[in-house]
Amino acid sequence: MTTIDTGERRRGADTRPVITELIDEATVEAIAQEAWISLVGEDEVLVPLPGEPVADPLSSWVDVVGPWTGSVVLTTGRRTAEELTRALLREHSPEVLEDEDVADAFGEIANVVGGNVKAALPGSSGLSLPDVGDAPALRNPEDVCRVDLLWRGETVSISVQGALPPLPAH
Amino acid sequence: MRALVIDDSRAMRRIVSGILEGLGYETRQAGHGREGLDVLETGWVPDLACVDWNMPVMDGLQFVSAVRSNPALRSMTIMMVTSESEHTQIVRALAAGAHEYVIKPFTADAIRDKLALLGLLPQEAVL
Amino acid sequence: MTLTTTSFDWVRQLVHRESAIVLQPGKEYLVEARLLPIARQAGLADVSQFVESVRSRPSPDDTRAIVEALTTNETSWFRDGDPFTALTSTVLPALLAARGPNERLQIWSAACSSGQEAYTIGMLLEDALPNAASRVSITATDISREMVQRTRAGRFSQLEVNRGLPAPMLVRHFVRAGNEWEVAPQLRRMVTASECNLAAPLPRMGPFDVVYLRNVLIYFDLPTKQAILRRVRDLMRPDGWLFLGAAETTLGVDDSWERVVVGRSSAYRPLKGK
DSSP: OOOOOOSSOOOTTOOOOOGGGTOOHHHHHHHHHHHHHHHTOTTOOEEOOOOSOOSSEEEEEEEEESSSOEEEEEEEEHHHHHHHHHHHHGGGOOSSOOHHHHHHHHHHHHHHHHHHHHHHSSSOOEEOOOEEESOOOOSOTTSEEEEEEEETTEEEEEEEEESSOOOOOO | OEEEEEOSOHHHHHHHHHHHHHTTOEEEEESSHHHHHHHHHTTOOOSEEEEOSSOSSSOHHHHHHHHHTOGGGTTOEEEEEESOOOHHHHHHHHHHTOSEEEESSOOHHHHHHHHHHHTOOSSOOOO | OOOOHHHHHHHHHHHHHHHOOOOOTTOHHHHHHHHHHHHHHTTOSSHHHHHHHHHHSOOHHHHHHHHHHHSGGGOOTTTTSHHHHHIIIIIHHHHHHHSOTTOOEEEEETTOTTSHHHHHHHHHHHHHSTTHHHHEEEEEEESOHHHHHHHHHTEEOHHHHTSSOOHHHHHHHEEEETTEEEEOHHHHHHEEEEEOOTTSOOOSOOOEEEEEEOSOGGGSOHHHHHHHHHHHHHTEEEEEEEEEOTTOOSTTTOTTEEEEEETTEEEEEEOTTO
């Protein structure tokens, strides 16, 4: 039997949900905003506007394994990641920031955002320890929920992206 | 009063220790559950342990279970501080013996509020 | 249009006066972000205009809305603790002894804001009484429609549920809803929320056994405070209990109340013959 691909995901015998069925951009934004208030500062505001593409990107992410499996990836410029680190550490900020300091702080932000995204998903899921570096590749363009935010004028993107490639079309 | 802060993120350890020290606590840190148990084994027993969940080597839930099965550590209050915030996760943590649970994202006041509820503020809380 | 220094200073002083919370310079961003929804509701395009309009014609409702919007993350469950522990330790047993077994206890949260107070009361009663929902009803009122809607919805953010709510109570009385927490259906059914302006003649409600009128009288002048206390008293049982904010008192305002020590808190009871 021929199935016409209308561009909508057809599930048929496949019961894997895509992220857009489980969470929306507004929720991811709200999660990010609360994380920023807590970690970066009470008067911090994230503006949901696209910014300049990130020149020297750094990403941090956590993996979610459960009824939906994928990663919650934060991406921003390296300099912005350093500013975030200083904001997190406040008066404990060292004179010179090592890569390790940035990885630790930026990773923790991914932990907080990722943990809360996971909790907004149905069912029970596991959360990995954070990782930092080049963003994991996008496996399925249909299985992504992405928000672009501006923090102090700098771009911060959050991509909730599925780990599994799309099913082959029939 | 003494507190042990256990989290694999150095930044988070500093943040939580900073909050507790501001409330009058003397603090020590550990990077995962096993390191936390090592601190306790030296004989330094805190009044409070703030424990993350997801950590390498030994996670927070395992730490809570280990502590709860040790009668010598009965006086220690355990507060989890974690981004794990599913309903079932919180229930599991409380069932394993954690006394309180702070969800990340939290503010300094949230920790102070919880400590006030537990009667663990070294000085009178000023609202 | 950014907030002018004069406007910001006025807001800062207002917030400090009414809530003791300090807004540091540099927090103009926060004031802008938090007051914009209220400014819009007032039909104004920006926060500066709104603040100026309230400055030139202060009203208790507007000033309260401003203070609440800026202290919203400060709102906690079991605020000040003792007026709530007093409920289960002293007030509830006294009422159960004084009332018949089929009489429903009525409690009023008279400036309910986003609902934390009403649901705090509900949680305590659910944990203290079997079949609390059939023994007690909680009326939650506020002048703000938005706040009444929030109370009805019973939804709170992660940051909000962290504030003074014991974790065991969180898991007993809340379910997850997206990235928020929602009051469980049984608890939600105990609370009925409606709009009510305390400074105007009150609708027929109650009669109430317990009233929580906390941190709202401070926004009114003396004659209005007196009028409000009179109206509240008229809706209370003669042996009812009134709880005010931690720094509030009827002393010097209305002498028809008797102050009673309840645990580490105070309550006010209608004085007989007054």
